[in-house]
Amino acid sequence: MWSWVLHRITGVAIFFFLLVHILDTALVRVSPEAYNAVIGTYQTPIMGLGEVALVGAIVFHAFNGLRIILIDFWSKGTRYQKAMFYVVIALWVITMLGFTPRHLINVFSH
Amino acid sequence: MSTAVLDEAAPAPTPEVIESFTVTLIVRRYNPEVDEQPKWVDYDVEMFATDRILDALHKIKWEQDGSLTFRRSCAHGICGSDAMRINGRNRLACKTLIKDLDISKPIYVEAIKGLPLEKDLIVDMDPFFESFREVQPFLIPSSKPGAGKERIQSVADRARFDDTTKCILCAACTSSCPIFWTDGQYFGPAAIVNAHRFIFDSRDDAAKVRLDILNDKEGVWRCRTTFNCTDACPRGIQVTQAIAEVKQAIMRGKP
Structure with a gap:
């Protein structure tokens, strides 16, 4: 149940990010100055923390998506769904441990 | 002594x-x-x-x-x-x-x-039993057994659908499903479990009909594998497993 709830929440969050992302990227067609101004506002520590949340959501959604594919297509998938959920959590922690310190050093050293 | x-x-x-x-x-x-x-x-x-x-x-x-x-x-x-x-x-x-x-x-x-x-x-259990009836939960054979004979089934063939024969239609699974809460049109786990019981029965010949019924917008594809039904079942039926097997049978086009 909780894997599904998290999958929904991260899915909707990623959708809204992509919506904004397409809009701000499309701005370059309007005027490069406007694009630079908008992208410039992203270079703040608050946005840097937001990026940690974004990457966290995407990493969970990606790993759990693979788990759901295995549940649907691997004949033993439903039997090992709980174990696979713990693997997803473990992979998420490992990925975030690798990403977060490196990213935050970049964000706060500017 | x-x-x-x-x-x-x-x-x-x-x-x-x-x-x-x-x-x-x-x-x-x-x-x-x-x-x-x-x-x-x-x-x-x-x-x-x-x-x-x-x-x-x-x-x-x-x-x-x-x-x-x-x-x-x-x-x-x-x-x-x-x-x-x-x-x-x-x-x-x-x-x-x-x-x-x-x-x-x-x-x-x-x-x-x-x-x-x-x-x-x-x-009101009527919507629940309505879905149950829709999957035709009864034996539909295409041939008659020989005079005075039974329909023979091997132990392995019987074991294929043993888990789903345990259903007592209590609705614990269907009413624990978040998809069913928001979309009352969904057949629900219990109906699919009872369809599974006949789809994988070697004596039954109407698997195609049932797979067609469940290959619907409100059929098995509504299942989001939340596993609430498996956790809720008081008989310990692996409900999500049964739904996954029906999904795969639909993709194969046969049980």
């Missing part, structure tokens, strides 16, 4: 006093003739650790408030009448022992969700 003699020093066995507890039950009551909204009402009952929630409900009904309304028939986990939401989880009241719950806190009892509430712990 020595014979076993009762040791005279041993004290006479005193009748053991079985410890009982005061348990608080908070029941979600609803009387459609009086109440506009369901309300939570609490009752204190004296229970033994080996009593069941159904016994507590009986005690309330018989000793405190005769208007408490709930379904139960066999009271032994076979008829599937008394599925209800106990402490937020769908269970059979007749299979939930007091000792398995944390009685230092009140026990919340309410009707199963997703089906129209009629009174207290009773819901």
